[in-house]
Amino acid sequence: QSGLTQPPSASGSPGQSVTISCTGTNSDIGAYNHVSWYQQHPYKAPKLILFEVNERPSGVPDRFSGSKSGNTASLTVSGLQAEDEADYYCSSHAGTKNVIFGGGTKLTVL
Amino acid sequence: EVQLVESGGGLVQPGGSLRLSCSVSGFTFSRHYMTWVRQAPGKGLEWVAKTWPDGSGKSYADSVQGRFTISRDNAKNSLYLQMSNVRVEDTAMYYCAKEEWYRYDYWGQGTLVSVSS
Numbered sequence: 001q002s003g004l005t006q007p008p009s010a011s012g013s014p015g016q017s018v019t020i021s022c023t024g025t026n027s028d029i030g031a032y033n034h035v036s037w038y039q040q041h042p043y044k045a046p047k048l049i050l051f052e053v054n055e056r057p058s059g060v061p062d063r064f065s066g067s068k069s070g071n072t073a074s075l076t077v078s079g080l081q082a083e084d085e086a087d088y089y090c091s092s093h094a095g096t097k098n099v100i101f102g103g104g105t106k107l108t109v110l
Numbered sequence: 111e112v113q114l115v116e117s118g119g120g121l122v123q124p125g126g127s128l129r130l131s132c133s134v135s136g137f138t139f140s141r142h143y144m145t146w147v148r149q150a151p152g153k154g155l156e157w158v159a160k161t162w163p164d165g166s167g168k169s170y171a172d173s174v175q176g177r178f179t180i181s182r183d184n185a186k187n188s189l190y191l192q193m194s195n196v197r198v199e200d201t202a203m204y205y206c207a208k209e210e211w212y213r214y215d216y217w218g219q220g221t222l223v224s225v226s227s
Contacts (some may be wrong), residue, residue, distance in 0.1 A: 003154070032214040038155070045205055045217040046147075046155065057215060089155050092210040098169055099145075101155040 004028065004090055004102035012109040014079045020105045022090030028100055030071040034093035037066060037075045039088045040104075050075065078106070085109045087108045112136035114206050122196055126217045126225075132189040132206030132218055140164070140184035143209040146191050148150030148202035149220075156202075159191065160209065174200075193223070201225045 005023040008085065014019035022029070022037075031033055035053045038046035048057055054066040063078045065098040073092070077084055117165045118130040126220050130146070146158040159180035168180050179192040201224050207214035 028163040032212075036213040038214075045219055046214070047217070048213060048215050051215075052211075091155070091213070096170075098160055098213050099157045101157070104154045 001023065003100050004092060006088075006090060006102035006105045008103070009106045009108065010036075013110045014078075014080050015084065016080050017078045018080060018107065019074050019076045020088055020090075020107070022075070022092075022102045024073075024092055024094075024100075026073050027069055028052060028071075028092040028094040028097075029073050032093040033085070035047055035066070035068055035073045036091045037064075038089045038091070038107070039084075039086045040089065048060065080109050082109050111127050112163060112208070112209070114124040114216060114218035116206055116221035118202065119204065119223045120154045121224045121226065123227050124191075124196060124198060126196055128196065130191040130204055130206075130221055130223070132191075134135065134187045134189065134206075134208075137216075138206065139182075139187040142181075145207045145209045145214060146180060146189075147205045147207055147214065147217075148200075149205070150199075150202040153172060153185075158204070158211045161189070167221075173200055196223075196225045 037050040040046045050066040051070045087104045094100045113135045115133045122128045145160045149224045161180045177195045180221045181190045203220040208216040
């Protein structure tokens, strides 16, 4: 089953910025602004950190930001902190397929 | 405080059945789309099924269409997933989630389903 494409891993040092990409097609990311990002710590449920490309739910630090260009969305984490080490998943509305997810990116804070 | 609490997971043999439940509190359940999302061990997230606020509409991932049935009881603030003819590849943590415009803003802690002989 096809999904969105994310790099399997990313890393950065405390205080640095890191960007994670999420590539889809013109049937999902390219067609809709319903792009979301989730953060998942080990043995925990996913947590919504961005929606509608670049909107943050209440309580999510503004260090997390998003963007979209064509069929690719991106998550940028600025001012990396130790607690940002987690898995990150993108998702997009995909028409009749409802919602599809990326394979996840493991972010390591060095 | 919004809370979603799943139950009903466990070990089931291939071809068997299982019913998952999700008890919800902290928001007006009957006004919102609800979804099941699963995550196989060590793998990514997969949307499974979705139900309309009044239960009149339902949609399913191709991987479970015809085998799983999503339902809800708005009087009991509860969501269900009836799993039938399960396969080894259905082994996963199953999360219920509140859906708003194709985003999942609240999640339960998950219930683990293992399919094995």
